Amino acid sequence: MDNPGLYSLGDATITSAGTQTFSAVDVDLSGISSLSAQFRFAPTGGGTSVKVYLQTSLDGGTTWVDIACVAFTTSAGVKAVNLNAGTPKTTPVTPTDGTLTDDTCVDGLIGTLVRQKVVSVGTYTANTLMSGRIVAR
């Protein structure tokens, strides 16, 4: 891979319910073989749930595919996943976009673009933060 290293998926400030879709990591991830992603949730109060969808695109950004979903409720926490582009996927996968089951992953699909989509329910108090990071290899 040309540009291995630590990259930020973005830091989402969460208040009222809604969906925050971030831009893709603005680095060429061509040749990526695996990635580890970490999601840190730091609520300050209130709210119901927050789900983060780690997504990738296999067509340059036209179609986005869920490859991980991590879920939080009202407590602070950190969750991490590791995904490998070399995992065989011999049975075709029907991609989802923002609907992958909580705390599950789809391994074996990593394109040249990676982003996060943050979906929150309920109203969190000010300065509630969801931060995503990846280490790309």
Next chain:
Amino acid sequence: MTPTAAILMLDRQLAKNGEPIRLVKRAGLGVVSFEVTCQAMVRGYDAEALTKDQSLTQLHRQVILSPTEITEKGWPGAQLNTPTSVDPRVPVNGDEVIFNGVSYRVERGLPIKMMGVLVRLELRVKG
């Protein structure tokens, strides 16, 4: 001169005469951060500048950066997909510059463009 040539020229100068700094973006009451190490020129303001601009003090520094390392790192990270004319690569008030073990707060960042391409960044920071 093309923008690419201007950036390369600045990169050469900074590699030769600059020093490494860490440019840090913090979020959520400073709980999380994302940073990039850049080569930069750091200098204080001379007496004439301090006299002309009443807002400047001896604690201020001017930091000159190339966009190269910032772009390669993808600093400050992914942004919300909201159309904006503001280039997120330009440090803003509240960002942090760390050099020689000392932390300085960015007061303002000035992007220098050539033909619409970001070729240089000048920051005013205060320690």
